[in-house]
Amino acid sequence: xxxxxxxxxxxxxxxxxxxxARGAAKSGAPKSxxxxxxxxxxxxxxxxxxxxxxxxxxxxxxxxxxxxxxxxPEHGSRGxxxxxxxxxxxxxxxxxxxxxxxxxxxxxxxxxxxxxxxxxxxxxxxxxxxxxxxxxxxxxxxxxxxxxxxxxxxxxxxxxxxxxxxxxxxxxxxxxxxxxxxxxxxxxxxxxxxxxxxxxxxxxxxxxxxxxxxxxxxxxxxxxxxxxxxxxxxxxxxxxxxxxxxxxxxxxxxxxxxxxxxxxxxxxxxxxxxxxxxxxxxxxxxxxxxxxxxxxxxxxxxxxxxxPEDDVVLxxxxxxxxxxxxxxxxSFGDLGLGQNIxxxxxxxxxxxxxxxxAATIPVVLEGRDVLGRGRTGSGKTIAFGAPTVERLMQLWAxxxxxxxxxxxxxxxxxxxxxxxxLILAPTRELALQxxxxxxxxxxxxxLFTTQVYGGVPQARQVGALRRGVDIVIGTPGRIxxxxxxxxxxxxxxxxxxxxxxxHMCDLGFLEPVQRILRLTKPGGQKLLxxxxxxxxxxxxxxxxxxEPAVHEVAGEDQSSGTIDHRVxxxxxxxxxxxxAALADRDGxxxxxxxxxxxxxxLTDHLEEAGIRAVALHGDLNQSRRTRNLHQLTSGRVxxxxxxxxAARGIHVDDIDLVIQxxxxxxxxxxxxxxxxxxxxxxxxxxxxxxPRNRQRRMNDLLDRAEIEVDFEDVRLGDALLDDLGPVEIxxxxxxxxxxxxxxxxxVAEELEAEADEAEADExxxxxxxxxxxxxxxxxxxxxxxxxxxxxxxxxxxxxAR
DNA sequence: AAAAAAT
Numbered sequence: 001x002x003x004x005x006x007x008x009x010x011x012x013x014x015x016x017x018x019x020x021a022r023g024a025a026k027s028g029a030p031k032s033x034x035x036x037x038x039x040x041x042x043x044x045x046x047x048x049x050x051x052x053x054x055x056x057x058x059x060x061x062x063x064x065x066x067x068x069x070x071x072x073p074e075h076g077s078r079g080x081x082x083x084x085x086x087x088x089x090x091x092x093x094x095x096x097x098x099x100x101x102x103x104x105x106x107x108x109x110x111x112x113x114x115x116x117x118x119x120x121x122x123x124x125x126x127x128x129x130x131x132x133x134x135x136x137x138x139x140x141x142x143x144x145x146x147x148x149x150x151x152x153x154x155x156x157x158x159x160x161x162x163x164x165x166x167x168x169x170x171x172x173x174x175x176x177x178x179x180x181x182x183x184x185x186x187x188x189x190x191x192x193x194x195x196x197x198x199x200x201x202x203x204x205x206x207x208x209x210x211x212x213x214x215x216x217x218x219x220x221x222x223x224x225x226x227x228x229x230x231x232x233x234x235x236x237x238x239x240x241x242x243x244x245x246x247x248x249x250x251x252x253x254x255x256x257x258x259x260x261x262x263x264x265x266x267x268x269x270x271x272x273x274x275x276x277x278x279x280x281x282x283x284x285x286x287x288x289x290x291x292x293x294x295x296x297x298x299x300x301x302x303x304x305x306x307x308p309e310d311d312v313v314l315x316x317x318x319x320x321x322x323x324x325x326x327x328x329x330x331s332f333g334d335l336g337l338g339q340n341i342x343x344x345x346x347x348x349x350x351x352x353x354x355x356x357x358a359a360t361i362p363v364v365l366e367g368r369d370v371l372g373r374g375r376t377g378s379g380k381t382i383a384f385g386a387p388t389v390e391r392l393m394q395l396w397a398x399x400x401x402x403x404x405x406x407x408x409x410x411x412x413x414x415x416x417x418x419x420x421x422l423i424l425a426p427t428r429e430l431a432l433q434x435x436x437x438x439x440x441x442x443x444x445x446x447l448f449t450t451q452v453y454g455g456v457p458q459a460r461q462v463g464a465l466r467r468g469v470d471i472v473i474g475t476p477g478r479i480x481x482x483x484x485x486x487x488x489x490x491x492x493x494x495x496x497x498x499x500x501x502x503h504m505c506d507l508g509f510l511e512p513v514q515r516i517l518r519l520t521k522p523g524g525q526k527l528l529x530x531x532x533x534x535x536x537x538x539x540x541x542x543x544x545x546x547e548p549a550v551h552e553v554a555g556e557d558q559s560s561g562t563i564d565h566r567v568x569x570x571x572x573x574x575x576x577x578x579x580a581a582l583a584d585r586d587g588x589x590x591x592x593x594x595x596x597x598x599x600x601x602l603t604d605h606l607e608e609a610g611i612r613a614v615a616l617h618g619d620l621n622q623s624r625r626t627r628n629l630h631q632l633t634s635g636r637v638x639x640x641x642x643x644x645x646a647a648r649g650i651h652v653d654d655i656d657l658v659i660q661x662x663x664x665x666x667x668x669x670x671x672x673x674x675x676x677x678x679x680x681x682x683x684x685x686x687x688x689x690x691p692r693n694r695q696r697r698m699n700d701l702l703d704r705a706e707i708e709v710d711f712e713d714v715r716l717g718d719a720l721l722d723d724l725g726p727v728e729i730x731x732x733x734x735x736x737x738x739x740x741x742x743x744x745x746x747v748a749e750e751l752e753a754e755a756d757e758a759e760a761d762e763x764x765x766x767x768x769x770x771x772x773x774x775x776x777x778x779x780x781x782x783x784x785x786x787x788x789x790x791x792x793x794x795x796x797x798x799x800a801r
Numbered sequence: 802a803a804a805a806a807a808t
């Protein structure tokens with residue numbers, strides 16, 4: 001039975017009939033598993049199964065499924081619009097859905113008839129095609145994010161019954177019943193200092209006190225500031241914020257040093273690089289009790305057998321936290337942004353700054369390097385985008401003043417001028433999304449942006465660069481490509497932003513990113529943002545940043561929020577059917593798969609089960625990627641099956657269920673994927689499916705993510721799959737309000753010691769796990785994707801006023 | 802394994 005947790009009427013209007021996808025008719029041929037009499041969830045037709053699905057023929061026969069172009073005459077005129085350019089943007093919104101065929105039909109039916117001309121995917125015939133209609137775009141939702149802060153979850157932890165040791169008494173938690181080495185963690189705990197009996201997560205109380213008072217005494221605080229002069233003269237900035245009116249002035253109190261002539265920053269210090277391994281140094285400065293507990297970047301208790309090398313929990317960067325309440329009453333103007341920009345932000349729906357924005361904007365405007373951490377959907381794009389634009393303006397103005405003939409008061413679009421700001425993102429979708437936010441801001445002051453990412457013809461990008469662009473937003477590959485071709489001059493880049501910075505430091509990304517950064521103007525300002533920013537960015541920080549300011553929003557970490565986490569222990573062979581059962585509901589569902597192939601497989605399976613779904617992964621061409629993502633955003637389809645390409649940065653604000661068909665390998669991945677839901681203060685749910693042999697690994701991962709979940713044994717056919725019940729959020733608002741914590745991380749030696757304990761058998765066991773383990777975890781900020789062409793057009797003109 | 806260039 002469909003768990004219509006949400007009344008149909010409460011959902012955003014969509015341009016298709018939900019009943020189409022969720023056929024209310026009687027079921028057709030039994031679907032694999034859930035519909036067969038042998039299963040618990042089985043219901044005879046007489047019961048008027050609410051969850052019955054329509055077979056392809058039934059859908060077609062019912063007339064609900066337009067499977068021919070002629071079934072939707074309104075599309076007729078669109079077929080030839082391919083080359084039409086004028087008015088395209090406005091058109092986008094009223095454009096009628098192009099095709100609503102489902103996969104089955106596409107695959108089974110005879111050669112396309114007249115409908116073919118509506119099919120844009122002539123190239124790849126089969127399944128990913130066509131469902132591309134892009135409905136209305138939502139200017140305002142984009143990228144804003146719930147300042148929500150929602151319920152700072154971590155504070156409740158103290159109130160809650162401690163989990164591990166004690167929970168065990170009540171009911172065997174995860175290894176329940178299977179006797180799979182339940183005991184192990186017990187003694188592990190005793191060994192490790194941090195645990196000394198106090199479960200890691202719960203000892204927050206212990207740490208709490210240190211917050212307000214200890215800070216000052218704390219030795220070596222910020223990772224990167226260490227050894228250098230405290231930039232605040234010792235007084236951590238964050239306290240100022242708490243105590244005084246949240247105003248931008250405080251930033252001015254600080255040493256003026258950064259205002260130094262636009263961009264000429266002190267040379268970086270060579271010797272920084274020679275410092276002792278940061279991790280050791282850092283550790284030395286902390287007490288054991290402080291070291292382990294953490295919220296966002298928890299240390300790991302044990303080293304799971306299969307955890308990849310890179311899932312080491314790194315130290316959480318020491319950050320200056322801004323209290324969420326501190327931004328009340330503060331305006332973007334107060335933060336130092338100009339009127340035009342403030343207006344543009346208002347048009348984007350951002351009337352008031354979110355905490356992370358209030359924290360970083362003034363600092364960015366000072367010209368400082370910044371490391372910003374704000375959980376997914378906390379408004380990071382504006383946090384770096386707006387001040388980047390403002391600063392470019394300031395730099396420009398200063399330059400004008402310096403000119404012999406003084407300011408002429410007008411900026412001109414110099415043809416071929418080299419861009420002065422660069423924003424790097426790990427995926428094309430994210431780059432697009434960022435541009436959708438930054439472009440209007442830049443445009444408001446007469447600056448130009450352009451996207452430079454792969455998968456699309458480069459001619460347009462090159463053309464834009466030739467005409468002159470101020471801000472380049474893109475992905476590493478194409479940026480390097482164009483640079484080598486001589487189309488993109490990075491030497492004038494004053495400001496470089498790395499979104500999802502920690503990810504950009506992962507293998508495969510780091511080197512290209514380094515090469516790119518080295519091409520930018522020496523001494524240029526660098527901004528690194530991510531919801532999971534940690535010392536993994538140290539390599540870049542060491543080489544490219546100078547005394548970076550580190551900011552975060554107190555109490556807002558990825559694990560806080562309005563998300564109900566569930567973990568189902570299942571039989572691997574039932575995975576697809578279970579995903580289908582879970583996805584058969586109203587509301588947007590995002591399914592994560594570890595591999596592209598499985599994402600495809602799952603998508604097919606869902607479609608076969610009568611659940612409309614589209615895929616998103618790197619095997620699809622860019623137009624299809626864009627289209628499929630938009631299908632979810634627009635509501636044309638409720639289920640998107642993606643690889644981790646969608647894990648970060650993408651934002652679709654009304655996804656209320658994230659299914660991790662494959663558990664992630666990294667805790668960060670879990671957090672990012674989970675962060676696709678529960679946004680804007682809404683409730684969200686994340687269901688992770690794991691085979692029995694993965695329990696331990698999952699447990700470890702959750703520990704690191706600091707998420708508490710009781711595993712549930714679930715079998716195909718269980719009623720639970722049809723109705724997960726109301727979302728239960730463990731988090732409770734604490735009277736303490738937001739809090740900031742500083743964590744120390746883990747250390748290599750400990751990891752090694754723990755590695756010995758890791759059980760090899762688990763590794764062996766995990767071999768039979770399907771190759772699909774991930775999901776995505778960021779935000780599908782797909783508010784609405786414009787075509788590459790549209791995007792370019794958008795960036796087009798507006799010539800300097 | 803995925804992503805990121807194009808071939």
